[in-house]
Amino acid sequence: MSKVVSCLIVGMFLCLTVARAQEAKPAAPVAAKAETKSNTTESPVSIYGSITGRVVSEDGPLPFVSITVLPVSNNNRNPGTSFRNVTTDAEGNFKVDGLRASAWQVLPSAQGYVVESTNDEAASPYFRIGEAATIRMVKGGVITGRVLNSVGEPLIAVPVSVQYVRDAQGRPASGGGTGGGFQTDDRGVYRIYGLQPGSYVVSAGRTGGGGGPGGGRLSPYEGDVPTYFPTATRDTAVEVSVSSGSETAGIDIQYRGNKGRAISGKITGATTDANARGFGSPGGGPGGISVTLTHAATGSMFNRTFVQSRNGTNTYALYGVPDGEYEVTAERNSPADNDAASAPRRVVVTGRDVTGIDLVLMPLASVQARLQLETENKEIKCETKRKAAFEEQLFVLQPEAESGSTQRQNIRRPIFDNHLGAPNRAGEMSFRNLNVGRYQLLTKLLDDNWYIRSITMPGAPVKATAKAPAKATTIDVARNGLNLRSGDKLTGVTVKVSEGAATVKGKVKAEENNSLPPMLRVYLVPIEKERADDVLRYAETGVSTDGAFSLGHLAPGKYWLTTRIEIDDAQKKIHDNAERAKLRREAEVANVVVELQACQQLTNYEVQLKK
Known part of the structure; x- marks a missing residue:
């Protein structure tokens, strides 16, 4: 069994943890008759089948959970055309029949629950026909509090949003998903539920919408700078920790109500497309051009608006922007797969509107x-x-x-x-x-x-x-x-x-009375000198909190195994000549040799971590 992690932003950030049961496991190689062709240029099979599974929680099976099974299409413009929906039975079981050979995502939805997250990197978030998925769901967390004005009076119908910034292990959340659609009631109280365990920043006021002309719906708070818990800007916001099934109360926000600044400019370049239909384009033209404002320090989306075309000129304006440093980008979406985008422009807002931030769309x-x-x-x-x-x-x-x-x-x-x-x-x-x-x-x-x-x-x-x-x-x-x-x-x-790929699965063990350090990774480095610059012969993966690791799709051969604490992108270091040479020297000194045969599954391999 292997756990599967998938991260998906649908209104807000969700992390999926799934266990996979393979229908067939590779074993030792067997003799085969010689083939006349040197390579296969067409898929060996074209088949249909089913994906089965079960949804469980800490209390047992979860019945009546909605399951969406979604294929990854070769035409990634519209991969959802052949998705399937089923519901789990009273025992939490489900089965989806008639699926073509493809990589499929299995996405569960149950009110008040989220899929259990894990830091197992070796597993895949996708399934093939013939495989069985065990999906483990936990009760989502809750953040609740009040939004008050400067004299402590409740504010009604204030939009409240959360942004997922760290997972339960303290790692930065990939994508920085934002959850909106919540607002305060007539007592100034808000309640946001179904949250993945981890850390969030909470804000009152509109974020991520257009704001002002060309943006989303108007409200009494339109154009205000968002106030982050407790009464701060995004740069000084206090993170709120959320645990599975628990309620974090008292997250009260004192709303400032300061008016923000505006960033505006023109869109030029590849703005037109005869096939485009969308915002601001009832009959072609610049249809689907949007402008996104991203917070420079965190990389999270702060605002988005859609371009308005007036007299052949494409202009945009982003309102309610507080002082700070941002990146502005534009993109044009087209159903004809000829989208365009601009390079990001860095913008600093300091006490006044910023104009003339023109963006040039270039073909992708x-x-x-x-x-x-x-x-x-x-x-x-x-x-x-x-x-x-x-x-x-x-x-x-x-x-x-x-x-x-x-x-x-x-x-x-x-x-x-x-x-x-x-x-x-x-x-x-x-x-x-x-x-x-x-x-x-x-x-x-x-x-x-x-x-x-x-x-x-x-x-x-x-x-x-x-x-x-x-x-x-x-x-x-x-x-x-x-x-x-x-x-x-x-x-x-x-x-x-x-x-003929081999697999290595095992555990890293710390010295007695010590725990494993965070951000620990396991590397396999090819011993053969002629493979020193063959990046495909290097492999790396993260180590889970219990020390488990798994490395697959390995070419037969001799390797050195070593461990490292990595904060930065490990794959990028393998592709860097100097970093790769350094890794190779470290592995050679450690001199832990692993020899893999074709189709070998090396399991229960123990690695002793030394200082």
Whole structure:
């Protein structure tokens, strides 16, 4: 059994914890007849099946829970067209039949409950047909209090929002989800329920909406600067801790009611699209252009508005902005998959409106890739009950954080447009609407028996000389990443996988009378010198609070195993030449050798942590 973590923002931030039961586990390799083809260019199978599961709480099975099963589509513009809804029975069981081969998300919804979170990074938040999900839900936490004016009188119908800033383990919450839609009653009391355990900041007044002209609905508090608990700005807000099933009361906010400033400007560049329909565009034109204001220090969205077109000029204004430092970005959404976005502009508000913050929309980039299953060693076939399908695999183009920017991405893309790529039966996958920057192609879901051999694309050919003919070149995408410019349409990226992957599962044990440090990670480093710069042979994962770790999709071979406390992005350090060399030296000194055979499942492996 392995736990599964998925983080989803739907109005507010939720973290999913699911346990997966595999229908078939890989075993030792078995002999196979030689095949005539050197690689498979089409999915080995095309099948339909079901996903089963059970929803439980600390009190037992949870009946009548709504379950949504959602596929990850190769066309990530509209992945929800074939979702399914079912309800658990009296014993908390559910079954969804007639599902095609795909990577599926299983999303439960039960009033007053949230899905138990975990810090197990090795598990996947996606399921394949034939698998069973055990979903563990806990009672959500509650934050309640009053909103009062400067003389202690209750304020009625004040919007109240919470922002998830840290999980239960104290780690920064990915995405910084915001939950709104709550307001005070006639006694000035608010109550926000169904909260994931962790830390929040609570604010009174509108945040995340348009504010003023072009924004959301008007209210008596429109244009006011939000007041954060207890009576603070966002920079000085006090975090509120929430536990599962508990109520955190007395979170009273003294509402300041200060009027905020405005940030305004024009939108130029790729503003039009003949296929666009949306805000401000009843018949094409700039439809769907939105402007987002992000708090520079925290990376959380503070405000959003939609562009109004007047006499052919696209203008925007964001109201109710307190003093501080922000980033402003614009994006244009189009159903034709030719979205556009601006680079972020840094804005400092100090006591007055800021005008002339013009944003230039530039076409977004796309990447076309292809998955290939190699059969180089025809004798290696891991034992399994059914063959994997290309459509069940899942990849992600992960942007590297830009230096000097607090945001992991220039634009916070919509939830279903998150750079995921699911191959079709021929192995083809697309990544669309990508911002300018450097990306790494990583796996999100890969068959347990497969490992990645290479990720490459054609490079610029070497020109012919008097002594040598022209020569084709290949770029190592796994090592160098993909550098995307505005409007780039990259093709020819090839991901080659092979059968025979190994797995290592175990526990890290601290010295006697000591506990494991937070942010601890386990690394596997290839021993062979010729693999020193092959980033695909490096593996890393986090260690859970009980010391457990799991590493999968490993190529057969010899490795050094080592541990590190990592605060920063561990994957980024593997791709950095200097950091990778440093990691290799540390692993060589520790000299903990692990040798893995094809299809091997090494379990109960113990690692003794030393000072």
